[in-house]
Amino acid sequence: MTSSGAQRARALDLLSRGDMAGGIAGLEAHVAGAPDDAGAWLALGAAYAAEERWADAARALARGVKTGGEEQIEARLAYARALVRLGRLDEAAAELRRGAAIEPPDPRALRELGVVLYDLRLYDEAARWLARACEAAPEDARAAFALGLAHEARREIAPAIAAYREAVRRAPSFPDARLTLADALASIGEHERALGELEALLARERSHEQAARNREVLQRALAEMRARRLLGKTERELARSALVMEAQLRRREARAAPATAEGAAARQIVRYTAPLLELHVTLDSPNNGPGSGAIEALHLALTDPDRAARAEDDVFKVTVIGEDGRQAPVSYATGASLTLVREAIGCPMTQASALYTSLLKGSPSVDWGGATLRFASVPGTGGAPGGERHGLLVGQRA
Structure with missing residues (x-):
C-alpha cells in the first residue's frame, strides 16, 4: 500500500x-x-x-x-x-x-x-x-x-x-x-x-x-x-332550523317518492315554500305519522332565480370571506344555498362556502362528511311536465 x-x-x-x-x-x-x-x-x-x-x-x-x-x-x-x-x-x-x-x-x-x-x-x-x-x-x-x-x-x-x-x-x-x-x-x-x-x-x-x-x-x-346536521333528523328538527325559520318556509303537500328498487322501503317527499324558494325534503320510511321519517335529502330550488340572484341577502344574513380577506355580503340565492349546506351536513359556514364554490366551478358533485352535494332537478307542483325545479341537492351518500 x-x-x-x-x-x-x-x-x-x-x-x-x-x-x-x-x-x-x-x-x-x-x-x-x-x-x-x-x-x-x-x-x-x-x-x-x-x-x-x-x-x-x-x-x-x-x-x-x-x-x-x-x-x-x-x-x-x-x-x-x-x-x-x-x-x-x-x-x-x-x-x-x-x-x-x-x-x-x-x-x-x-x-x-x-x-x-x-x-x-x-x-x-x-x-x-x-x-x-x-x-x-x-x-x-x-x-x-x-x-x-x-x-x-x-x-x-x-x-x-x-x-x-x-x-x-x-x-x-x-x-x-x-x-x-x-x-x-x-x-x-x-x-x-x-x-x-x-x-x-x-x-x-x-x-x-x-x-x-x-x-x-x-x-x-x-x-x-x-348534533347540528339535519340529514338523519326529522321534520321536527327541520322546523327549528334557520333555513325554515328565517325564510319562513311553510309546509305544503307530501307525495310518495318514486321507488328506487323493488322491495325498497317507502319514501315521502314533502314540499316547503316561501316567496322565492322551495324546499323538497325526502323522508325515509315515514310510517309513524307526519314528521316521523328521517331526512335523507334536502333539495333547495329557487322559484325566481334571477330575482333571487339580484336581491341582497337580508334574510339569512350570510357573509363570506373573499380572497382578499374581506367580508362581503351575498345574494339571497347564495345565502339560502349556503345555509342549506351548513345545516344539512352540520359544517361551519367556511366549509359550506368552499363546498358550494366547488360546485359552482364545475364539479359534478362533492362529498363531505358522508353526504353528497350536487345540482339537480325535481318535478314541479303536481309533477307536471316542464315544471321541474332546478337547484341544490344535499343527500346522504350512497
Whole structure:
C-alpha cells in the first residue's frame, strides 16, 4: 500500500472509531495529495456532514461529484442533501435531476428530487417525480407520504388521501402518515374514518400525545356535527332550523317518492315554500305519522332565480370571506344555498362556502362528511311536465 493509501486507510479507521477530528484531518491531508480520489472526497464530505459543517461538506462532495467514479450517485445524493441544509434548493434540485438521469434511476434520487421540488412549491412537478419514486420503490412509505403532501398542496384531496393510505400500508408504524391521513379525512368531514386512523396509531403508540390530542378534538367535532346536521333528523328538527325559520318556509303537500328498487322501503317527499324558494325534503320510511321519517335529502330550488340572484341577502344574513380577506355580503340565492349546506351536513359556514364554490366551478358533485352535494332537478307542483325545479341537492351518500 502506498503512503497515500495508508494515510487514507488510517483516516477511515479513525472515523470508524469515532475520532472525527483525526479522521477529517487525515482525509484532508490525503486529498491534498490525491485530488482525484472520489471515494476520499465522499468520505470527507460525509464526515463534515456528521459534524454539521454543511458548507465544508458541500465543497468536498462537489469535488467527489466532479471526479466521478463508481460512487457517483452516492456523492450526488450526499451533495444535494448538503445543499438542502444550506438552503440552496435550486442547486440541490439541479444536482438531483442529474442523479435521477443515471440509469437505472435510483429511487432515492427520484424521491429526494420530488421533496426538494415540493419545498420549492413546484407541486405539479414534485408530484410527477414522487409518483415515479413510488413506482420504483414499492415499499418506500416516505415516497408515498411525500406524494400525498404534493397532491394536497395542489388541492387534490382524493389522490392525497390515497397516497397517505398507501404510505400507511407500506409502513403501518409510520406515525406521520397516519396523523396526516387523519387530518386529510377530517378536512372532508370524514370524522369517523379519521378517528379510526388515530385509534390505530394509538394502539401502536399509546403515549403519542399529538394523536391523543387530535382524537379529543375530533371526537368533540364529530359530536357537534352530528348534533347540528339535519340529514338523519326529522321534520321536527327541520322546523327549528334557520333555513325554515328565517325564510319562513311553510309546509305544503307530501307525495310518495318514486321507488328506487323493488322491495325498497317507502319514501315521502314533502314540499316547503316561501316567496322565492322551495324546499323538497325526502323522508325515509315515514310510517309513524307526519314528521316521523328521517331526512335523507334536502333539495333547495329557487322559484325566481334571477330575482333571487339580484336581491341582497337580508334574510339569512350570510357573509363570506373573499380572497382578499374581506367580508362581503351575498345574494339571497347564495345565502339560502349556503345555509342549506351548513345545516344539512352540520359544517361551519367556511366549509359550506368552499363546498358550494366547488360546485359552482364545475364539479359534478362533492362529498363531505358522508353526504353528497350536487345540482339537480325535481318535478314541479303536481309533477307536471316542464315544471321541474332546478337547484341544490344535499343527500346522504350512497
